[in-house]
Amino acid sequence: METIADFEIRHSQFLDPQGEPQDTLPAFAEDADTLQTMYASMLLARIFDTKAINLQRTGKLGTYASCLGHEASHVGIGAAMRPEDCLAPSYREYGAMLWRGVQMHEILLYWGGDERGSDFAGPRHDFPFCVPIATQCLHAAGAAMAYQLRGEPRCAVSINGDGGTSEGAFYEALNVAGAKKLPVVFMVINNKWAISVPLELQTASRTLAQKAVAAGIPGIQVDGNDVIAVRHWVERALERGRRGEGPTLIETLTYRLSDHTTADDASRYRAREEVEAARELEPLIRLRRYMETRGLWNDEREQACRAEAIEAVDLAVERYINTPRAPVTAMFDYLFAELPQGLAAQRELAVRRAGGGAH
Amino acid sequence: MATVTLIEAVTMALAHEMARDERVIVLGEDVGVNGGVFRATAGLQQRFGAERVQDTPLAEAMIAGVSVGMAAQGMRPVAEIQFEGFVFPAVDQIVNHAARLRTRTRGRLHCPMVLRVPYGGGIHAPEHHSDSPEAMFAHMPGIRVVIPSSPARAYGLLLAAIRDPDPVIFFEPKRIYRLQKQDVPDTGEALPLDVCYTLREGDDVTVVTWGAMTYETLKAADQLAGEGVSCEVIDVATLSPLDAETIIESVEKTGRLVIVHEAPQSYGGGAEIAAVVAEHALYSLRTPIRRVAGYDTIMPLFRLESEYMPGVARVIEGIRETLED
Numbered sequence: 001m002e003t004i005a006d007f008e009i010r011h012s013q014f015l016d017p018q019g020e021p022q023d024t025l026p027a028f029a030e031d032a033d034t035l036q037t038m039y040a041s042m043l044l045a046r047i048f049d050t051k052a053i054n055l056q057r058t059g060k061l062g063t064y065a066s067c068l069g070h071e072a073s074h075v076g077i078g079a080a081m082r083p084e085d086c087l088a089p090s091y092r093e094y095g096a097m098l099w100r101g102v103q104m105h106e107i108l109l110y111w112g113g114d115e116r117g118s119d120f121a122g123p124r125h126d127f128p129f130c131v132p133i134a135t136q137c138l139h140a141a142g143a144a145m146a147y148q149l150r151g152e153p154r155c156a157v158s159i160n161g162d163g164g165t166s167e168g169a170f171y172e173a174l175n176v177a178g179a180k181k182l183p184v185v186f187m188v189i190n191n192k193w194a195i196s197v198p199l200e201l202q203t204a205s206r207t208l209a210q211k212a213v214a215a216g217i218p219g220i221q222v223d224g225n226d227v228i229a230v231r232h233w234v235e236r237a238l239e240r241g242r243r244g245e246g247p248t249l250i251e252t253l254t255y256r257l258s259d260h261t262t263a264d265d266a267s268r269y270r271a272r273e274e275v276e277a278a279r280e281l282e283p284l285i286r287l288r289r290y291m292e293t294r295g296l297w298n299d300e301r302e303q304a305c306r307a308e309a310i311e312a313v314d315l316a317v318e319r320y321i322n323t324p325r326a327p328v329t330a331m332f333d334y335l336f337a338e339l340p341q342g343l344a345a346q347r348e349l350a351v352r353r354a355g356g357g358a359h
Numbered sequence: 360m361a362t363v364t365l366i367e368a369v370t371m372a373l374a375h376e377m378a379r380d381e382r383v384i385v386l387g388e389d390v391g392v393n394g395g396v397f398r399a400t401a402g403l404q405q406r407f408g409a410e411r412v413q414d415t416p417l418a419e420a421m422i423a424g425v426s427v428g429m430a431a432q433g434m435r436p437v438a439e440i441q442f443e444g445f446v447f448p449a450v451d452q453i454v455n456h457a458a459r460l461r462t463r464t465r466g467r468l469h470c471p472m473v474l475r476v477p478y479g480g481g482i483h484a485p486e487h488h489s490d491s492p493e494a495m496f497a498h499m500p501g502i503r504v505v506i507p508s509s510p511a512r513a514y515g516l517l518l519a520a521i522r523d524p525d526p527v528i529f530f531e532p533k534r535i536y537r538l539q540k541q542d543v544p545d546t547g548e549a550l551p552l553d554v555c556y557t558l559r560e561g562d563d564v565t566v567v568t569w570g571a572m573t574y575e576t577l578k579a580a581d582q583l584a585g586e587g588v589s590c591e592v593i594d595v596a597t598l599s600p601l602d603a604e605t606i607i608e609s610v611e612k613t614g615r616l617v618i619v620h621e622a623p624q625s626y627g628g629g630a631e632i633a634a635v636v637a638e639h640a641l642y643s644l645r646t647p648i649r650r651v652a653g654y655d656t657i658m659p660l661f662r663l664e665s666e667y668m669p670g671v672a673r674v675i676e677g678i679r680e681t682l683e684d
């Protein structure tokens with residue numbers, strides 16, 4: 001007998017939890033402005049998150065999925081992508097969406113029960129939030145097929161969680177991407193939990209990166225709390241894609257520091273000690289420490305950055321709160337390019353029932 | 360005697376049947392340690408162990424598919440699909456396998472499984488958490504579609520579904536999970552499947568409905584009673600196969616039929632009921648049949664949800680129009 005296939009999965013980290021470099025940093029990390037912008041984006045995501053949870057608690061927002069702890073994974077993806085690339089997110093990757101130009105009030109509209117949140121002014125070609133787990137992986141593969149067919153140097157990026165790797169759609173996407181050498185990057189944000197199901201119950205696989213192996217595509221695991229590592233490896237994967245070298249799977253190791261959503265109570269199923277231990281590894285501290293040691297950040301900058309973020313979030317909340325409900329006709333007017341005749345009567349009825357009026 | 364909500368009645372039925380029949384296995388996403396996102400399986404894993412109450416990986420095709428496999432080999436799986444919006448990956452297994460294993464093998468193998476699916480709107484849930492796809496499944500031969508409308512019927516019908524030798528999709532109206540409490544004795548007594556339940560007798564009009572809409576319908580009937588209108592309210596309970604007889608008999612008495620459902624109107628459960636009555640009792644009808652249903656639109660996110668849902672006012676409107684015809 002001989003070994004005819006073998007694999008190895010590599011783990012990459014540039015900054016350890018204390019902000020100490022573990023490797024030679026990629027070139028972009030030499031630019032102070034780049035680091036500061038990434039930090040500011042992570043801070044913004046966190047402040048937005050806290051505010052959104054408060055809105056939910058006070059009855060001003062529906063169920064909301066927190067991004068607490070995932071900021072580096074999300075911002076790293078956003079920062080690595082070019083505007084013409086295409087994002088197919090799941091439902092909590094605000095750091096990536098905001099970087100790409102989606103507005104905070106639009107995200108609030110979505111969780112506030114208003115479809116206009118998915119009609120964002122930002123990257124018009126990006127896919128909206130995706131709740132049916134892992135279905136978006138196939139959309140990213142399809143987007144990549146479109147770019148490949150038209151010979152455009154663009155990539156699609158899908159994001160799903162550790163739980164999402166159990167769905168058939170996830171494997172189907174990896175497989176077709178490998179078979180057709182598609183310009184797509186599959187991001188797996190491994191935050192250790194899928195609602196109450198821990199990773200050990202989700203899979204017997206030692207890593208999620210190795211799910212790439214069976215599809216014949218490269219897979220790598222990176223420290224998902226290290227924004228430099230995430231950005232670096234996503235950039236490399238996107239370059240590969242643009243050069244026509246095919247897809248990549250990137251697993252980012254992080255931790256869901258919050259409840260699954262505001263409708264969840266994680267204390268039912270996981271130990272507080274585990275959460276406390278994970279908090280030590282969270283992504284903002286390490287980049288801040290790294291920058292402070294090099295004189296790129298200090299308390300004054302932190303305060304200013306925080307104040308700016310709070311102001312932006314408050315403005316977004318105001319805009320969200322002041323957005324009147326859509327007219328009932330909105331239910332009908334986006335079903336098809338043109339309203340089929342057979343639905344006109346129902347539309348009229350809905351208007352009449354809503355009390356007539358201009359809509 | 361236990362005073363329970365609909366969801367507690369589900370838990371009670373599951374516990375009763377697990378204690379009585381060791382072939383019964385509960386499985387699904389978050390059903391174990393967490394006790395289900397709606398708490399339908401709360402306490403079951405502590406009581407029956409992690410083998411009989413299994414947290415599965417996140418994959419609905421798998422959940423339905425392994426249920427088919429287990430059921431065919433002598434187990435009684437009761438699987439939970441977390442929300443109706445996520446049942447679609449399971450459809451291949453339900454339609455191509457669960458529904459026809461008995462037919463394909465001429466009875467050599469069969470599929471005694473239950474798929475519990477919380478469904479419907481009205482709880483301000485996120486996207487893909489509020490649909491009513493029951494008619495899709497009712498259209499598929501070989502599976503039962505059962506929908507309880509009260510704690511007592513949830514208990515009795517779920518027991519019957521688990522004991523039934525064939526596959527059942529058990530749609531649970533999540534909007535009324537905690538709306539009302541009822542005294543439901545844990546006797547282990549099942550209620551019959553494949554029959555309608557007449558919730559209120561009346562002479563002027565037959566109003567047929569199921570699931571959460573029974574509440575709006577009964578309220579409408581109450582209100583109309585004050586105006587001297589007597590409604591007969593029928594809870595279909597088993598949408599497929601349909602107990603047409605009870606409905607036809609009632610229409611023969613009242614001469615009028617209104618069907619109420621939350622799902623989109625076109626090709627919904629109401630269409631089949633209207634057709635059956637038209638075929639068998641057309642000459643008993645004094646006025647045209649009416650449907651009070653959701654619009655033929657995508658279920659909107661929750662800011663417009665109340666505009667979509669047929670509430671009491673729409674039910675009354677439908678009944679009045681029928682009476683005025």
Ligand SMILES: Cc1ncc(C[n+]2csc(CCOP(=O)(O)OP(=O)(O)O)c2C)c(N)n1
Binds near residue numbers: 131133163191195
């Ligand atoms: C197909 C499907 N099944 C079930 C659900 C319900 N659900 C929402 S999030 C979730 C867990 C997802 O876990 P993971 O993929 O790890 O992502 P995370 O929430 O941790 O970011 C589940 C089961 C869903 N949205 N879609």
Ligand SMILES: [Mg+2]
Binds near residue numbers: 163
């Ligand atoms: Mg997860």
